[in-house]
Amino acid sequence: MVGTARVRDDARPVMTTAQRRIYEKTGNPPQTNALDDIDDPFAVPTLSMVTPKKPAKYRNTKCEHNGIKFDSQRERSHWFHLIQQQAAGLISDLRLQVSFVLTERKQRDDGTWERASKYVADFTYMRDGKLVVEDVKSEATRKNRAYIQKRKQMLDKHGITVKEIK
Known part of the structure; x- marks a missing residue:
């Protein structure tokens, strides 16, 4: 003291x-x-x-199940639904994150290359002998201009209508 x-x-x-x-x-x-x-x-x-950490742009929560990564919880729950349908025999050949080429890679006049444009679908499967392409979308992502353009190109180039899951 x-x-x-x-x-x-x-x-x-x-x-x-x-x-x-x-x-x-x-x-x-x-x-x-x-x-x-x-x-x-x-x-x-x-x-x-x-x-x-900055929150995700569309406020989705990325998650994982059995080593499979999903962009949102809604996408994961739809995956469970599709697995049940496949087990019941309603659908077949269920696949995740399938890539579709919309425009091929091309060379410009100046010799540089233009990248190919792709659309990556969340889920694809066969139902009644027809290919079904599904994408889980929220209200905000459904209005995204890039998504709308790619959805239209899928219909034009491949003749496939993308089924949007809300």
Whole structure:
């Protein structure tokens, strides 16, 4: 004690409750000064340095089931529905993420190449001897100009109407 002030011997500053809880969970000590580890390229970023993850454009939640990755939970639940239909014998040859070429790769007059344009369908299957192409779409993605253009090209080039699942 010096006068009425209490002097601590610790060289290490005291952690706040939040810092202590983070330390207990992760085992990483809190950064005491923002300028301490600035030159260290191997420094682990603290929570204040990590930027929060940006949400998906259409607010979908990517998910996985048995190693199969789906762009949304609605797409995954429709996959389960189609598997049940295939097991019941209503559909056959069920496939995921099938790619259709809409325009071929072509060379321009100046010698550079123009990329091929493709449409990737969520699901394809055979029903009554006919190929069915399905795509799970929300209201917002159904109005996407690029999707609409590719849907029209599928009808024009392949004669296939894309069935939209809401």
